[in-house]
Amino acid sequence: MVPIPPVFVAVLRSHIERFGTAPDGRLFRTSRGGVIQDTGYGEVLAAARAEALTPYEFESPLARRAYDWRAAGVSFLVFLGVDPMEVARRAGHSVAVLLRVYAKVLARAQERANQKIEAGLREWDGEAPPPGGRLGDTR
Secondary structure (H helix, E strand, O other): OOOOOHHHHHHHHHHHHHHOOOOOOOOOOOOOOOOOOHHHHHHHHHHHHHHHOOHHHHHOOOOOOHHHHHHHHHHHHHHHOOOHHHHHHHHOOOHHHHHHHOHHHHHHOHHHHHHHHHHHHHHHOOOOOOOOOOOOOOO
């Protein structure tokens, strides 16, 4: 699996800082706030790529299709450990489809999950109590 290029994250952050999001959460909208029609996506995407990418990146297939950005975003949310039901809802998938399509991202997160489990077990056993007490304390 190809890792998510840092340029995706940088472009997304830059776009949100500059333009915000629509009230319904969409990242891209017309100048009047409307939904971009299917025919307009290619033009908007080409302009966004030209502004955001280096000339070398622009000539490459990197993020050439809107789906590439979408897939990178969904992969990123899955990798971060965002609840699969929420990722599926945002992506317009069922959880079963999400897990089938993005399973390779989940496989990469195995070590991260193991580290979280180890830390949780140490905390539970009292080796590293958090401020406010140990897990399981009822007082």
